[in-house]
Amino acid sequence: MSAKFDVHDKLCDTEFTIGWLLDSLGTNDEKFKENYGNRKISNVSVRDISGGKGMFSIVLKCEISFQDSKDEKDIYTTIVKVPGSYVFDEMNEKGVEDAPKAEYLNIPEMHTTEVNFYNIFKNKVPKILPTVYFTQLWIPGKHQGCLHMEDLSKRGAGLNFYDCLNHAQIKSIIRGMAYFHKELICCDEKSWRGKFPIKIEMYENLDRFVEMFSKTFKGYLKNDHQLDQFNSYLNDSKLGNLIRNTEFIKYIVLQSHIDAGIPSTLVHGDLWNNNIIFKRDSNGFISNDIEAFLDWQIVQEGNIVCDFARLLTCSCEGDIRREAETYIFEYFVDCLNSELEKVGNPPVSYTAKQLKEVYESVFIMHMMHPIFMMPLFFATKTSVPEEKTIDEARIDRCILRAFHTCEDAKRYANSGKFDKWIN
Template identity: 35%
Template sequence: MENTNYGDTVNLDESINGHSFTYGWLLDSLRKNDKIYQKLHGNRGVKAISACDVSGGKGFFSAIHRCIITFTDSNKNSDTDYYSTILKIPGFTSFQEAQSQSDIPKELLDKSIKEKCENMHKFECNFYNGISQILDAPVPIVYKTVEWILEKQEGCIHMEDLTLRAKTISFFDNINLTHVKFFIQCLTKMHKNILFVNPKVWKGKFVQGQNCYVDFFDMYESGYETFLKRNKNYGNFFGTLKFDLLFKFSKKILN
């Protein structure tokens, strides 16, 4: 019989940073779907949960909330007895905030763009739920996904926290031959696995998203002149004509 009396003292009905998802929803997902949480903290009561949006400046169409869970029986002197997990919640708050601080007069976030973002979330959920296990690639473990329905229901991807064992490589980071070889090995295994599985699992199911960045080109175009004028090298290295030709050429190639 499943044990549901954990002795939680945290308010299970409290919202996670103003979203429709609550602490109770998060703990229920962890206790049912996260095998590592089940093994390490399965029957422990939860004292508190702190959620911090760590996506600031790194994404426009989703918020990444790192949720840190502490327990009722934790040693007061211990600063390592906690568990962290990630909620990725799609939305337009960051994009709207960025546009409000820009010089672009045109409203960029129209119905078409919103629907494309909704579909991108759908494809991402389908990938994690049906394809990632087949690929056997180094991707985050996803515990639960929720469909995003515009104006009706918030979407969500609940996944493992990779903070302590992964990093995002920046533009200025170098890679070495070992990194390149490992990437090629992973890519080879991914292609092998997908080719050996029944094509009905994947064929034709993810093609709608292949032109997503091309669909956003008109939106990007409305802001590049403002970017050039703010760039200290405007008129020197990046002339308006050169940038305009490069932009149009890229758009033509991608189309």
């Protein structure tokens, strides 16, 4: 049987070739070398499985079949993640009105951050990371970047933006966070401290950020009542000021936790549905147990509470989020201290009460996240006619999620605790 592929063929629209992929597997993937290395390959197929989910990259699933394959399931699969501004480009190509631009994001630098993270931590926290075989930096004008990693789809799956976490899943995520932070405390700090600085320039031009993404979000609102309601949040004398206040936002990410007695640590920075893989159960369905945390491209040394706010505002409906807020901080501290006790370390110096106090300001900062992420997902989602009404219901749900976030952010903003930041 002759091969049905050309080693010079590109992996979709990237610079990487099938030949490069096979070389990487043969050099870096021990499982492939041990179990498949002596089998003759009959075909290599590649498809983009991002489906509009990857804001800063495309994810390519590569399937390798063999001349002696017993059936269509007797294949080997692997993943190549290639960074780029694909979602933003697609929105502009589709003519989405007021589509946001990716120009203010340094995506090559974000990819470098993720490469550095995996190079440092792939052996330190294997329980919550995929196996990464090979990394390449993105040097514009010279070559594309990539992460070549294991395919988790046989034993895990992720949720969509419009899905809502349940409480068992939230607690599993918190246990994963506790494991990660235990390892940070126990390992040599020199391996990571000072190597993942906050990209503080991301918080400049907040007026432009709010204006750009709120315009896109307004395109999904169904009536004047919703529009008036949304505008009332954006233009609230306190909330509207705080979400546009660069100095307030910088204080939150750089100093608020320290003032509360919580040390700076590594923060995932983008911990929500799309970047979490859950284990599959015996029937192949998504379970409540995490398999891995993905997409570490904005990992940073800073305020740990940011991960709680991103997770809850972007992955939960209002009722689930509000209920989770009653237990999530206590549960995290208990899990972290339990992890530390197992290895003979003392408990952390901060309490759940301190985390919860910092959460209010961090929540205000995260108000815009469910607002700007919804258009990024739905504007690039391709729906068949049968799914039109389903997606309309999903959009309604996401609008309500955003409104509940705005409602609570307004309550925190009007508490009087942050009046000194109001211009």
